[in-house]
Amino acid sequence: MPSELITNYFRTETLPHIWCPGCGNGIVTRAIVKAIDNLNISKDDVCIVSGIGCSSRAAGYLDFNTLHTTHGRALAFATGVKLANPKLHVIVITGDGDSSAIGGNHLIHAARRNIDLTTVVFNNSIYGMTGGQYSPTTPTGDKATTAPFGNIDPNFDLCELANAAGATYVARGTVYAVNILEKVIQEGILNKGFSFIEAVTTCPTYYGRKNKKGSAVDMIQYLKENGVMYSAWQKMSDEKKIGKFPIGKLYSKERKEYTEQYQMLIDSLGKERN
Amino acid sequence: MSEIKLMQGNEACVAGAIHAGMRFYSGYPITPSTEIAELSAELLPKHGGKFIQMEDEIAGIAAALGASLTGIKSMTATSGPGFSLKQENIGYGIMAEIPIVIVDVQRSGPSTGMPTSPSQSDIMQARWGTHGDHSIIALYPASVKEIYTTTIRAFNLSEKYRTPVILLMDEIIGHMREKIDLEELKDIEIYDRKKPTVPPDKYLAYKVSENDVVPEMAAFGEGYRYNVTGLVHDETGFPSGNEVVADKLLKRLINKIENNKDDIVTYEEYMLDDADYAIVSFGAISRSSKVAVNELRELGIKIGMFRPITIWPSPEKQLSELSKKVKKIYVVELNAGQYLLEVQRIVSGQCKIGKYGKINGEIITPQEIVSFIEEDIYA
Known part of the structure; x- marks a missing residue:
């Protein structure tokens, strides 16, 4: 018997999914659904918007209002959905290439506006759908089909990028630390503003194989050993931080939310007329 | 009582759009279409609608498509180079059957060309600009009054046939000022997309009922949860790689326009x-x-x-x-x-x-x- 989460929130007739054995995307998708379930939000009030890539296929499997858009544009479509109907909880599912290469402009501007969207980036450090090309988050030196001699591009820290651009909730989780991932997605949905969650996931088929990272289990083991809770991370020396990364809530701040500001504008013009 | 105004073509476009029920505009500044954005920014919040200046042309059409899915009539406007940038998402609107109006106030090209000398050189881009086999509706008025009426018609056709409609203009008619009597135009009929007549558990988002031309369209948030995608999809909206499904869908999308020319085609x-x-x-x-x-x-x-x-x-x-x-x-x-x-x-x-x-x-x-x-x- 599948779990109630599956029967209640997935379009079960569309399963099995297209992801490879050992892929972490199912774990992130489940965490999103669990966060929505924990918050007891009606399925009719949730809109999932995704772009193009492995991660973005998640939208179709989920029993919400789902919008699978063009490559890189999920946040731009989501901005239209949210501004037109602010009652919807709009959650954006995207990948590292989708959100930070072709869609990088939309990411910084959605964060700048602080529009109430919750963005979950499935970061597997590679373009999986097209067969393993390097993305803006592929670590320097790592290999990919388009970096056969090692990647010379410096890579983005997406959480730092989102924070600098103005996101009011920024967190990172991994497909090992599932409870933390659920918790930060939940907090992201509750935050009235632009929330950014980097979900570090695993691609054993392309990224793992190209870089000799071992099996799917080995890759998850790596996340277990190197993802450090932010509270502990802050106390660590620079030397000890090498090779590790912080997880959990990283940043939050108060800023005015975009759709609320727009509604205030409409209301004030209405008063002027009256 | 007449309500005579001296109006610019781009202004008449916005006035017509609001008459048609436009309550969402998203776009990016580009001459000679900018007045359409400027006037939308001023008028929409006064009508309870929303305007947003997006970060680029692609986002301009993307946000309009997203807004339309919530049941709100949406428009974006642009010019030559911006029209090129919007092409991929015009194809998305065709495939996902999302009503929107895209205004292209044509200027000379290719590339940045001679900003912003007039031109009519996007005629073929309007027809074949987005990739893949498809049909398209593109209208082209010739006076300020006709811009007003044709903008309404562009919305009506986009709602009726569930497809992006391109409203072609040019720098000359966009910036030209003429007399227009709004009173005589106030009764022009508007058409709204057909909402589902079945309860959510019976709703198939991309199934065309007998005697209908297009599927009934639920708005996001109304309890009809369905999938929208640019991939070839079956009647539920879920992606499909099946050649029978693909053939049926693509032919339906082309034929809903080609078989209804008598309704769509107008001329003088x-x-x-x-x-x-x-x-x-x-x-x-x-x-x-x-x-x-x-x-x-x-x-x-x-x-x-x-x-x-x-x-x-x-x-x-x-x-x-x-x-x-x-x-x-x-x-x-x-x-x-x-x-x-x-x-x-x-x-x-x-x-x-x-x-x-x-x-x-x-x-x-x-x-x-x-x-x-x-x-x-x-x-």
């Missing part, structure tokens, strides 16, 4: 009843052509003008009939010969075809048309 015929010759012309240049017809008639040449208002799908039947009646058709357009190709295809040897075009950023004057045709006939 001027002095064609006894004509030996005809000019085919549209938008601002049709106004020069009309003056040229009058002057050529004074010179004793029996000539008239056929003006497609629906550019795509083209008035195939009417142009074919015309070619059986006249000795020669002159296609007069502000480009190197784009609609000419469509007219040649339709006429298919039934009469002679001449062309007059221009690509130097200047308009075509009536005098130029008169000399060209006079010389051609008496040569």
Whole structure:
């Protein structure tokens, strides 16, 4: 018997999914659904918007209002959905290439506006759908089909990028630390503003194989050993931080939310007329 | 009571859009379409609608598509280079059957061209700009009043056929000011997309009911949870790689427009009843052509003008009939010969075809048309 989460929130007739054995995307998708379930939000009030890539296929499997858009544009479509109907909880599912290469402009501007969207980036450090090309988050030196001699591009820290651009909730989780991932997605949905969650996931088929990272289990083991809770991370020396990364809530701040500001504008013009 | 205004073409576009029920506009600044964004920014919040200036042209159309899915009539406007940038998402709107209006106030190109000299060189981009096999609706008014009425019609057709509709304009009519009586236009009917007539558990988002042309469209948030995708999809909206599903869907998307030309196609015929010759012309240049017809008639040449208002799908039947009646058709357009190709295809040897075009950023004057045709006939 599948779990109630599956029967209640997935379009079960569309399963099995297209992801490879050992892929972490199912774990992130489940965490999103669990966060929505924990918050007891009606399925009719949730809109999932995704772009193009492995991660973005998640939208179709989920029993919400789902919008699978063009490559890189999920946040731009989501901005239209949210501004037109602010009652919807709009959650954006995207990948590292989708959100930070072709869609990088939309990411910084959605964060700048602080529009109430919750963005979950499935970061597997590679373009999986097209067969393993390097993305803006592929670590320097790592290999990919388009970096056969090692990647010379410096890579983005997406959480730092989102924070600098103005996101009011920024967190990172991994497909090992599932409870933390659920918790930060939940907090992201509750935050009235632009929330950014980097979900570090695993691609054993392309990224793992190209870089000799071992099996799917080995890759998850790596996340277990190197993802450090932010509270502990802050106390660590620079030397000890090498090779590790912080997880959990990283940043939050108060800023005015975009759709609320727009509604205030409409209301004030209405008063002027009256 | 009349309500007479002196209005610019771009202003009339916004006024018509609001009349049609537009309550969402997203776009990016580009001349010569910017007044459409500026006026939308001012008027929409006063009508309880929303305006947003997006970070780029692609986001401009993407946000409009997203807004339309929540049941709100949406528009974006642009010009040459921006129209190129929007093409991928026009295809998305076609595939996912999302009603929106895309205004393209044409300017000269290619690339940045001569900002912002007039041009009619996006005729073929409107037809074939997005990749893949598809049909498209593109309308092209020629006066301020007609911009108002045609913008309403663009919304009506986009709602009725669940498809992006392109409203072609040009720098000349976009910036031209003319008298318009809004009172006489206030009763123009508007058409809203058909909502589901079945409960959510019976709803198939992409199934066309008998006697309908398009699927009934639920808004996000109304309890009809369905999937929208740019991938080939089955009647539930879920992606499919099946060749039978693909064939059925793509043919339906093309045929919903091609099989309803009688409803979609509009045109103007001027002095064609006894004509030996005809000019085919549209938008601002049709106004020069009309003056040229009058002057050529004074010179004793029996000539008239056929003006497609629906550019795509083209008035195939009417142009074919015309070619059986006249000795020669002159296609007069502000480009190197784009609609000419469509007219040649339709006429298919039934009469002679001449062309007059221009690509130097200047308009075509009536005098130029008169000399060209006079010389051609008496040569």
